[in-house]
């Protein structure tokens with residue numbers, strides 16, 4: 001008899017390797033395939049794990065192998081392409097494969113639940129139906145209420161009851177004991193999205209038609225970079241391409257940086273494609289998430305719209321992937337598994353041999369560089385669609401026109417003018433709260449966070465100081481704890497600017513949109529609706545407002561302070577600044593009237609401004625690429641960052657020094673090691689942070705070194721005293 005197969009499974013633990021198990025007792029070996037879930041004994045616990053491979057043998061003797069306890073799935077949950085993506089992600093980002101699987105699966109599947117989500121349904125029994133609730137309503141009014149609620153429909157799911165009778169669970173046991181209700185487990189699946197008639201869009205202009213024709217000429221894998229100025233009709237081009245693919249009965253996956261910001265986009269997809277897009281994002285309930293995942297996997301949902309993690313969703317008939325606003329840094333996960341959804345989209349499309357579109361008015365330098373190398377196809381839309389003209393940009397030199405509470409005279413005059421002509425204005429400031437600093441008028445002491453090397457932000461409405469790094473909060477100090485003098489807020493945040501504008505133009509006219517003002521469910525949609533209708537005459541907001549929106553009446557954009565980005569220590573500072581200013585400027589004048597953009601700066605002679613104002617984003621990008629090439633920064637080299645944090649400063653440095661020594665021993669000459677150094681904001685949430693940067697012109701060398709180094713670090717002693725992580729292609733260096 002041949003020996004039983006060996007299951008190589010991914011367990012959700014922070015170790016790179018797979019673990020070997022024998023098949024569960026009594027399971028037909030034919031049912032054991034890569035992509036099924038099994039329950040395995042792990043340490044003293046049981047774990048749910050995914051079979052990555054079914055092998056003939058193990059490096060361990062059979063007698064040493066434990067047996068898996070149970071097979072969870074009748075059919076494979078993850079197909080070969082899904083497993084490929086998981087492995088690729090694990091290898092490329094040097095992240096434990098079990099944790100990648102965990103990131104790729106909806107929570108319920110991770111918890112060994114079945115693919116069809118279920119819910120509890122409370123059903124009235126015949127006895128319950130006949131029970132007299134006259135008596136009950138006197139003695140037990142809560143029970144009577146529940147019976148009453150059920151009488152009308154005979155049954156209700158627990159979530160329906162939770163909504164209508166929040167206290168119902170208290171009566172549950174009593175009524176069950178009386179035999180008046182019973183609780184059934186039922187499938188909780190919504191119907192798949194239906195189709196309706198699609199509305200036609202505007203006729204494409206010449207540039208759009210040329211781009212679309214080029215995309216249509218190539219059905220296989222190809223990366224098209226749709227580099228179109230704001231309002232040039234990129235979305236119209238995607239929509240046509242999506243229509244083609246959907247008409248061939250294939251699926252389309254669209255990634256966006258954030259879904260809460262795009263109700264307009266969702267509506268547009270529905271209207272123009274005649275299909276309800278299935279949403280995949282982090283604020284779904286567990287059941288909703290599982291259902292979305294399942295309908296993508298079985299093909300019953302043709303159109304999927306999701307944020308970063310949606311890139312892992314299985315697709316039955318993949319046809320096209322679109323990454324909108326590809327430059328957006330939220331495609332890169334900044335903790336745990338630090339993947340770039342954009343880069344994985346390209347890898348996945350290649351594996352599936354399908355086209356992928358990366359769209360942006362401000363493509364990342366990495367992407368532009370790939371275009372220069374002809375690895376990606378560069379398609380440019382140089383004109384705004386329809387009759388809209390590009391916005392006019394103007395600088396206001398704060399050295400000449402000092403600002404009062406953040407707003408200079410020229411900006412205020414422009415506001416008067418645009419509002420007077422029935423226009424709408426957007427005031428952009430990438431800083432929420434009232435003021436970024438609280439300072440003592442006597443000794444100059446600044447309020448700092450106790451757990452971070454950072455200042456506290458003043459939030460006036462809550463009369464509090466918040467740390468934007470660790471979330472710490474405390475009451476606003478009226479007087480200085482050192483000298484007793486009065487403290488005052490210094491600088492501007494969105495809350496303060498909102499107040500200044502409300503005092504000048506009236507409360508009614510001003511709407512603030514930032515993560516503080518839109519925390520409550522529904523407030524974001526409402527604010528965006530007011531912005532779109534024009535009821536909100538002045539919008540004040542952070543980068544939340546700068547991306548992707550189409551506010552037809554908006555004619556003026558004012559940038560309160562752009563200088564933070566000018567002197568950034570991050571080599572991506574200039575690129576980021578140019579992107580965010582171009583994007584926010586692009587909100588102005590998207591319909592009939594030309595938009596005006598006023599940027600306030602204290603450094604008007606900085607060469608950055610000349611480049612941006614005369615040459616636009618493309619010039620800034622060319623210049624920055626040359627700079628990066630000279631300094632051998634990405635995209636002209638590859639980076640990986642090893643980060644460590646600990647309660648004691650020494651531990652991080654010891655660990656990273658050991659990592660450096662190990663890396664040197666491994667002898668990859670083509671990789672430069674920089675550090676270890678403390679992070680610029682060394683202490684965060686009470687932990688000290690440090691980092692070691694690895695840089696190389698050769699991707700192979702860098703990954704070769706990481707392969708060996710990560711294995712060594714996983715078993716290193718100093719690694720146990722710190723939290724450490726590897727960040728491949730980091731977007732934040734600090």
Ligand SMILES: Nc1ncnc2c1ncn2[C@@H]1O[C@H](COP(=O)(O)OP(=O)(O)OP(=O)(O)O)[C@@H](O)[C@H]1O
Pocket residue numbers: 202203204205208228229230231232233234235236237360361385386387548549550586
């Ligand atoms: N060929 C066209 N003729 C007339 N109007 C068009 C055309 N193409 C697009 N539009 C309109 O122009 C506006 C901008 O188009 P769209 O949203 O597709 O641009 P975009 O490049 O994706 O925008 P952004 O990147 O700035 O968000 C929309 O109102 C759209 O309906």
Ligand SMILES: [Zn+2]
Pocket residue numbers: 449450451452454467468469470471472685
């Ligand atoms: Zn803090």
